[in-house]
Amino acid sequence: MVQGIIIPADNTAPLRTSMLDSLEDCQRAVGGWIEAVDIPDLGVTMYVNDEGLIRDLPFNRRATFLWRFHVPQARDARLVGDVAVVGLTDDEGENTELPIELGRRLVEPGVYRVRTREHGGSRWHEEPIDRDDYLETVVWAALLQEMSPALEVRIERVEDESDQP
Numbered sequence: 001m002v003q004g005i006i007i008p009a010d011n012t013a014p015l016r017t018s019m020l021d022s023l024e025d026c027q028r029a030v031g032g033w034i035e036a037v038d039i040p041d042l043g044v045t046m047y048v049n050d051e052g053l054i055r056d057l058p059f060n061r062r063a064t065f066l067w068r069f070h071v072p073q074a075r076d077a078r079l080v081g082d083v084a085v086v087g088l089t090d091d092e093g094e095n096t097e098l099p100i101e102l103g104r105r106l107v108e109p110g111v112y113r114v115r116t117r118e119h120g121g122s123r124w125h126e127e128p129i130d131r132d133d134y135l136e137t138v139v140w141a142a143l144l145q146e147m148s149p150a151l152e153v154r155i156e157r158v159e160d161e162s163d164q165p
Helices: 023-030 061-070 100-107 134-147
Strands: 003-007 016-019 034-039 044-049 083-087 111-118 151-158
Touching: 003 061, 003 100, 016 023, 023 034, 023 044, 023 083, 034 061, 044 061, 061 134, 100 134, 111 134, 134 151
Parallel strands: none
Antiparallel strands: 003 016, 003 083, 034 044, 044 083, 111 151
16 A cells, blocks of 8 residues: 655645555546656656646646756646655556655655755855745745756755754
8 A cells, every 4th residue: 555645736735645556546636647757866756637737727836846856857847736746666667655754754844944055165055044844945945946057955954952862
């Protein structure tokens, strides 16, 4: 049984977990035929509605910028409609579990910070605002990356004092 996460196109709607064991489960989650969008460095596949652009489904800002941040070649792409996220497919083409750490970042509370530096530079600079939502941090990081190609951009979780031993 594979548990995935649904990223609703409605930015005000919370992410939700869902069992995505079969093709039909994925189709139900996105409201139609599916197309796979891989993010190899995160170890995930996002399923989108294959006819989403034709059907004029709403822009999914959070899923789009997650893809753009981790797959720079996708900078001009946009994902629409609800998006289902699972682990990359296995050798038999079956969905796998979402990487545990990414699942936590997506659904559990946490504070995140964007850091930047010039390509090849040695010093990282903190952006002035921390965000309490991983995907909102990804949106900001992707925008910085797109606006300033000379920058390296990364996201870090801000450790709360209560997290310290």
